Amino acid sequence: MGSDIATGWSTLTPIPNSELKSEGEAGLKGEYFSNNIFKGEPEFTRVDSIINFVWTPKRPINDLKSDNFSVRWTGALKPTESGAYRIGLKASSFAKLFINDSLYFEFSAEYEPKTKYFDTVLENDKSYNIKIEYNNVLSDPQAHLLWAKLDEDLITPAIEAVNKADVAILFLGLSPEIEGEEMEVKLKGFDKGDRSEISLPKNQIELMKKVHATGKPTIVVLMNGSALAVNWAAENVPAILEAWYPGEFGGKAIADVLFGDYNPGGKLPVTFYKSVTDLPGFKDYNMENRTYKYFKGDPLFPFGHGLSYSNFEYSNLKIADQVTLKDAINVSVEIKNISKVAGDDVVQIYLTHLDKQEQNAIRTLVSFDRVHLAAGETKTLNYKLDAEQYAWVSSKGKKILEPGKCIAKCRR
Incomplete structure (x- = not known):
């Protein structure tokens, strides 16, 4: 439907x-x-x-x-x-x-x-x-x-159902039948299973807009195996749940989240871009502007993004002013659950090298930790980053420890 x-x-x-x-x-x-x-x-x-x-x-x-x-x-x-x-x-x-x-x-x-x-x-x-x-x-x-x-009116009965409902839950996305590798798929936006466009198919966008126009509260559940540019949904729909391809118990897991029986804490493992123009072409293997490490633009949803029914506040990020190349870098940060709901958050530590001789990553995730906090609870997290974690790989494939300035950031 x-x-x-x-x-x-x-x-x-x-x-x-x-x-x-x-x-x-x-x-x-x-x-x-x-x-x-x-x-x-x-x-x-x-x-x-x-x-x-x-x-x-x-x-x-x-x-x-x-x-x-x-x-x-x-x-x-x-x-x-x-x-x-x-x-x-x-x-x-x-x-x-x-x-x-x-x-x-x-x-x-x-x-x-x-x-x-x-x-x-x-x-x-x-x-x-x-x-x-x-x-x-x-x-x-x-x-x-x-x-x-074929040629069946699918939207009219869907809108009739929405008008009778209190809330509309839209399951949108793709299918393993049309996205993959070396597939016999001949559709606009797809190239043998590869994606030549990253937005939702236009007919799904049309459905989403018509459902939203009814005025009923609308939730979008995405089911897909790759990132989607859901720009209109991000601007107009109050809730988006990324379910990927969840398997046999996916329906129960989705229901648990939507009804509040489970407080989600997951984070995106990939960047969600706004447009295919943000990405290099299929035949360009240069890493410039690819992935969260090198992307210079403004993503729709960044790598590591994810919300829950809890709200968290970060403070007191601390790192040593100076270390030698043989020293571990000690990082500490405080996290507080400022909501009335117990929940999990994933604390993410990123490093940026400012004095590299070669072009390299703009940022690198060097450590992360999933933390559970009761309502109002505060925790101090400590991270010890050894040399392997702040080394970088040269164009010759060698790991290099290089003196210079480095910035640490904590993100959720």
């Missing part, structure tokens, strides 16, 4: 059993073989209500002593609604999809599961014979028969 991940990339979901038929039952007939070439009689036959399997760690055939097995599914696709659809198959190893006895595609996925799809028009008074052949030889067997209805 709301929008697709990106224009031209419909979110594929398992075809429900209400749309599949086999021998009078809902679903497809599955014939399971204990070899990967459909040899001999199947070990067993059953009707699978939906084709949405990940056979890890348990294989579909009991006592199977290898990863070699195959499954043939047959039946009919009988859509309850006419319209334009995208039909897809996601699988590991080797797979084929037949519709009305015609091979629509076959593929091999030797390193990770692959998704293939085609667009077609289906009519609700017709039956389409379907056959899937899946041959597994790998250790992560899986197969999924998927679809999406």
